[in-house]
Amino acid sequence: MPFINRLIGGLLKPKKQILGSDIAGRIEAVGKEVTRFQSGDEVYGDLSGAWGGFAEYVCAREGFLALKPAGMTFAEAAAIPQAAMLAVQGLIDKGMIRQGQRVLINGAGGGVGTFAVQLAKLYGAEVTGVDSAGKLDLLRTLGFDHVIDYAKEDFTRSGQQYDLILDVKTDRSPFAYARALNPGGIYATVGGSMVRLLQALVLRPLIALNGKRKIRIVGLKQNKDLAYMNELFEAGKIKPVIDRLYRLEELPEAMRRFGEASHQGKVVISIEPDHAESR
């Protein structure tokens, strides 16, 4: 889903038999042109496009990988790449977050949101998180100043306005989001309904006419900010939120939980039977 993915991923059956994008592990062997790594190095990164991550061994281009800090577990490292890059690129690159802004994160309890709130707090932002009722306690412990249960309240109709909105679930018209922005504010979406994303693309010049409100779409630059994440992690400023570790043979159950979005933070598959290496 959506159906358009079949044009890239295979019309009748998946072209790639082994999925899995975010990986962490120890290098077993390197090709002769590899200069940045050697066998034994502990690395992590996002292999989306190449895939193959749900496995004991995977082959990766060196440009997709970064060294894992010694204090970071493999599970923490595997939780970082795609979600954290979307949070960094949504809030900082597209959202241009500034000190003390009012920020709202829609879909706050998943992978992107749980990184985004930690980043926004580094900027001294006042952060509101929107998610389902069962995730609001987690949001409070992560540092959200305000939380909204999306089943009870529509943040685009509350009369509140924000300087920056980061959305992982774009499912409303761009005019609704513009209503929740202060003049000059930025709405940055990382994903959601295809129709709504297309509307955002087409209607954003019109929205900019009203109070210079900006609608921006994040195109993932995979692995771009892993060095920044290492820096924040080592300084104790960011910590991945892990819902649960699953064993490789539990992958179908893990994917089901992820598909239902009942997870909080990230779901991680551990290759070690007792998870010992992952912790």
Ligand SMILES: NC(=O)c1ccc[n+]([C@@H]2O[C@H](COP(=O)([O-])OP(=O)(O)OC[C@H]3O[C@@H](n4cnc5c(N)ncnc54)[C@H](OP(=O)(O)O)[C@@H]3O)[C@@H](O)[C@H]2O)c1
């Ligand atoms: N831009 C790019 O290049 C790019 C690349 C890769 C991925 N993506 C996108 O990045 C996003 C992944 O985000 P993620 O990993 O954080 O997802 P996630 O872990 O699935 O989290 C999404 C959260 O949103 C909540 N939610 C569901 N419906 C909602 C609603 N109507 N209003 C508010 N919250 C709602 C879910 O909780 P409940 O289900 O409990 O409500 C869940 O906690 C996806 O949209 C994906 O398509 C974009």
